[in-house]
Amino acid sequence: MAITMIKGQVGLTGNSAIAYAMKQINPDVCAAYPITPSTQVVEEFSSYVADGKVDTEFITVESEHSAMSACIGASAAGARVMTATSSQGLALMWEMLYIASGMRLPIVLTDVNRALSAPINIHCDHSDSMGARDSGWIQIYSETVQEAYDNLFQAVRIAENEKVLLPVMVCLDGFITSHAIENISLIVDDDIKQFIGEYKAQHPLLDTDHPVTYGAMTLPDTYIEFKRQQSEAIARAKDVVSEIGKEFGNRFGREYGLMEKYKLDDAEAAIVILSSAAGTTKVAVDELRKAGKKVGILRPRLFRPFPFEEIAGALKNVKAVAVLDRADSMSGFGGPLFNEIRSALYELEKRPKVVSRIFGLGGRDYMVKDAVQVFDELLGIFKTGKIETLMKYITL
Amino acid sequence: MATLKELSKRDELFSGGHRLCSGCGIPPIVRLVLRAANGPVVATTATGCLEVGTTIYPYTAWRIPWIHSAFENAAATISGIETAYRAFKKRGKIPQDKKIKFIAFGGDGGTYDIGLQALSGALERGHNFLYLCYDNGAYMNTGIQRSGATPFGAATTTSPAGDIIPGKRETRKDLTRIVVAHNISYVAQASPHNWADLSKKAEKALQADGPSFLNVISPCPLGWYSKPEESIEAAKVAVDTCYWVLYEVESGVLKINYKPKEKKPISEWLKMQARFKHLLKPENKESLDKLQKSIDAEWERLLGLDGKFV
Numbered sequence: 011m012a013i014t015m016i017k018g019q020v021g022l023t024g025n026s027a028i029a030y031a032m033k034q035i036n037p038d039v040c041a042a043y044p045i046t047p048s049t050q051v052v053e054e055f056s057s058y059v060a061d062g063k064v065d066t067e068f069i070t071v072e073s074e075h076s077a078m079s080a081c082i083g084a085s086a087a088g089a090r091v092m093t094a095t096s097s098q099g100l101a102l103m104w105e106m107l108y109i110a111s112g113m114r115l116p117i118v119l120t121d122v123n124r125a126l127s128a129p130i131n132i133h134c135d136h137s138d139s140m141g142a143r144d145s146g147w148i149q150i151y152s153e154t155v156q157e158a159y160d161n162l163f164q165a166v167r168i169a170e171n172e173k174v175l176l177p178v179m180v181c182l183d184g185f186i187t188s189h190a191i192e193n194i195s196l197i198v199d200d201d202i203k204q205f206i207g208e209y210k211a212q213h214p215l216l217d218t219d220h221p222v223t224y225g226a227m228t229l230p231d232t233y234i235e236f237k238r239q240q241s242e243a244i245a246r247a248k249d250v251v252s253e254i255g256k257e258f259g260n261r262f263g264r265e266y267g268l269m270e271k272y273k274l275d276d277a278e279a280a281i282v283i284l285s286s287a288a289g290t291t292k293v294a295v296d297e298l299r300k301a302g303k304k305v306g307i308l309r310p311r312l313f314r315p316f317p318f319e320e321i322a323g324a325l326k327n328v329k330a331v332a333v334l335d336r337a338d339s340m341s342g343f344g345g346p347l348f349n350e351i352r353s354a355l356y357e358l359e360k361r362p363k364v365v366s367r368i369f370g371l372g373g374r375d376y377m378v379k380d381a382v383q384v385f386d387e388l389l390g391i392f393k394t395g396k397i398e399t400l401m402k403y404i405t406l
Numbered sequence: 407m408a409t410l411k412e413l414s415k416r417d418e419l420f421s422g423g424h425r426l427c428s429g430c431g432i433p434p435i436v437r438l439v440l441r442a443a444n445g446p447v448v449a450t451t452a453t454g455c456l457e458v459g460t461t462i463y464p465y466t467a468w469r470i471p472w473i474h475s476a477f478e479n480a481a482a483t484i485s486g487i488e489t490a491y492r493a494f495k496k497r498g499k500i501p502q503d504k505k506i507k508f509i510a511f512g513g514d515g516g517t518y519d520i521g522l523q524a525l526s527g528a529l530e531r532g533h534n535f536l537y538l539c540y541d542n543g544a545y546m547n548t549g550i551q552r553s554g555a556t557p558f559g560a561a562t563t564t565s566p567a568g569d570i571i572p573g574k575r576e577t578r579k580d581l582t583r584i585v586v587a588h589n590i591s592y593v594a595q596a597s598p599h600n601w602a603d604l605s606k607k608a609e610k611a612l613q614a615d616g617p618s619f620l621n622v623i624s625p626c627p628l629g630w631y632s633k634p635e636e637s638i639e640a641a642k643v644a645v646d647t648c649y650w651v652l653y654e655v656e657s658g659v660l661k662i663n664y665k666p667k668e669k670k671p672i673s674e675w676l677k678m679q680a681r682f683k684h685l686l687k688p689e690n691k692e693s694l695d696k697l698q699k700s701i702d703a704e705w706e707r708l709l710g711l712d713g714k715f716v
C-alpha cells in the first residue's frame with residue numbers, strides 16, 4: 011500500500027501502521043502465519059517484501075508454532091526478528107513463548123488482541139495476551155494506532171537492551187484499533203534507523219568460530235538460577251521502558267511512561283483499564299467532570315513487568331477503584347488486571363476500595379454509558395464506604 | 407566421497423563423554439555425519455535422547471553451534487537459522503565465500519509424529535538444510551512408548567504384549583515415502599553399520615540444492631531389549647532382512663544401494679530383540695506372517711522402482 015502523508019499526518023489502520031513500522035525497522039527475518047485480525051500486518055508486510063521496500067527474509071511458515079520456532083532459531087542465529095499474531099495463533103505459540111524468553115531472545119511480536127475459542131470469536135478481548143502474561147515476555151498495551159506504531163520501535167530498543175535481552179509483545183485491540191483508521195504522525199525512515207540502531211547479538215549461532223550451545227538440559231541444581239536471572243532481567247526492563255519512552259519523547263515529541271494518568275490527581279473514583287477502552291472511558295470522565303464529579307483513569311501501558319509500586323503510588327489517594335478487565339481468569343479472584351492492581355494496593359496504609367468488572371469479551375461494545383455507570387457505582391462506594399458487588403460482568 | 411582415512415583426519419565435532427547409552431546407535435551416526443559436513447555447520451536437535459544425552463548443563467558434547475528448542479519443531483527452528491544466514495549473506499554480515507551447512511536431528515517420535523507438520527512445512531519452503539531422523543522405533547527418551555515408526559508387533563510401554571493384544575497392531579508409517587512426495591532433491595535411508603554408505607549419503611545430502619532428508623536406523627539396546635555389543639550387527643540384520651532398505655531418491659530417481667544376496671527372514675532380526683519375543687511364539691504366527699508379508703511387499707515395490715523416476 012502506498013502511504014502518502016498529508017501535512018505530516020496520515021490516515022492508517024492499526025494493522026497498516028504496524029506493517030509500516032515493521033517496514034521501517036526492516037528486520038533481518040520475519041516469520042509469520044495469518045490469523046484474523048492481525049492478517050493484514052502479514053499481508054502488507056509481504057507486499058513490502060515483494061516490492062523490494064524491505065530486504066527482510068520473510069518466511070511463510072505452516073503454523074504459529076513454527077512461526078515462533080523459526081523466530082527463535084533466527085534470533086539465536088543473531089538476527090533481528092519480528093512476527094505478528096492473534097488469539098489462537100498466540101495460543102499455539104504458547105510453548106515457544108516460554109522458550110523465547112528463557113533463552114533471552116529479543117524477538118518483537120505484535121499481538122492484535124482477539125478472544126480465544128470456544129466459542130470461536132474473531133473480535134477483541136485480552137484473553138490471548140493475558141494467557142501469556144507469565145511467559146516471561148514484556149507486554150505493552152497500546153490505546154491508539156499512533157501508540158501502537160510508536161510502541162513497536164520502542165519494543166525493539168527495549169528487547170535488545172543489554173540489561174534486558176527479552177522478547178517484547180506489543181498489544182493493540184483487534185478491529186477496534188487494528189481496523190480503525192486514525193490520523194497518525196509517521197516518523198521518517200532515517201530517524202527510525204538512528205533510533206533503533208544496529209543489532210549485534212552477543213552469542214549468535216552463525217558465529218561458527220565461537221560455537222555455543224543453546225537450550226541445554228538443566229537439572230534441579232541450575233534451573234532455578236536461570237529463572238532468577240530471567241526474573242531479574244524482566245524487572246530491570248521497567249526502568250529501561252521509562253528511559254526509552256522519554257528518549258522517544260525527546261526525539262519525536264510523544265513521550266511514553268509506564269502508565270497514563272488521566273485526570274487522576276484529585277480523583278475520588280477511578281477506572282483502571284487497558285488499551286482502546288481507555289479512550290471511551292476518557293469521554294465519560296470528561297462528561298462527569300463537567301458535572302463536577304471527581305473521576306479519573308489509570309491506564310497501565312506496561313503490564314509485564316508489572317510496575318506495582320508506581321501503580322500503587324498513582325492510586326493511593328483515590329477512594330474507590332474499578333478495575334476493568336477485558337479477560338476473565340475463570341474463577342480466579344477477579345480478572346487478571348484486577349488481581350495485580352488489588353495486590354499492588356495492599357501495602358498502602360490507606361487502601362482504596364477496589365472492585366472487579368469484566369467487560370467487552372469477544373468484542374462486545376463498551377460504551378461511554380457503561381463507563382458512566384461504573385463511575386456512578388464507584389461514587390456510591392466513595393459515599394457509603396460500602397461495596398455492594400465486588401466482582402461482576404458488565405456490558406451484558 | 408571422502409575415504410575412511412580422510413574422514414578420520416577431520417575434526418571430531420561431537421565429543422566423547424556424553425551420556426548416551428552404550429550400544430546406542432545415535433553417536434556413531436552423528437559423528438559420521440558431522441565429519442561428512444567438512445566445514446562450518448550449525449545444528450539443532452529435537453527433544454529426545456540425543457538432546458538430553460549431550461547437553462546436561464554445564465556440559466555440552468557439541469563442538470559446533472547447536473540449539474535445542476522443543477520437541478516438534480526441529481525443522482522450524484533450523485528454518486529460522488538458515489533464513490537468518492540468508493539474511494546476513496544478503497546484507498553482507500557474513501562473507502559471500504563463507505558457506506555454512508545446517509542440520510536438524512530428530513528421533514522418530516520428533517519426526518514421524520509430533521514434528522511431521524514442521525518437517526513438511528520446511529521441506530515445502532525449500533530451506534537449505536539436512537534433516538536427519540535417527541529412527542530407533544519408539545519414544546525412547548521417555549521410556550519406550552510406541553511411535554508411528556514402531557514396527558508392527560513390537561512391544562513398547564504403550565503397546566505392550568498383553569494377554570489379548572500381542573504388541574503394536576498398526577503397521578509403521580513410511581516416512582521416507584512421505585518425504586519423497588515433497589519432491590526434494592535428495593532423500594535416503596541409511597544404517598550406521600554401513601559407514602561408507604551413510605557417509606556418502608550425508609555428503610550428497612549436505613551438497614544437495616535445497617532440503618535433503620536422511621532416515622537412519624538407530625539401534626537402541628534399552629528399547630529393543632537387545633545386547634549393546636550387538637547393536638551394529640542388529641542394524642546390519644535389519645538391512646539384510648529388508649526391514650530397513652538402503653535406498654536413495656536423487657532428483658526423483660530411486661536407487662537401491664544394497665541388495666542382500668540372500669534376503670534373511672525377519673525372524674532373524676526379531677530374535678535379537680526381546681521386544682519381539684512374543685511374536686516368535688507359535689500362537690502369534692499370524693502376526694509374524696503378517697509382518698513378513700508387509701516387508702516382502704515393500705521390498706518388491708522398491709525393486710520394481712529401482713532405477714526409475716518416482
Ligand SMILES: Cc1ncc(C[n+]2csc(CCOP(=O)(O)OP(=O)(O)O)c2C)c(N)n1
Pocket residue numbers: 452453454455456477478512513514515516517542544545546547548553
Ligand atoms: C510437546 C511435547 N510433548 C511431549 C514431550 C515429552 N517427550 C520428550 S522426548 C519424547 C520422546 C522422544 O522420542 P523420539 O523422538 O523418538 O526420540 P528418542 O527419545 O528416541 O531419542 C517425548 C514424548 C515433550 N518434550 N514435548
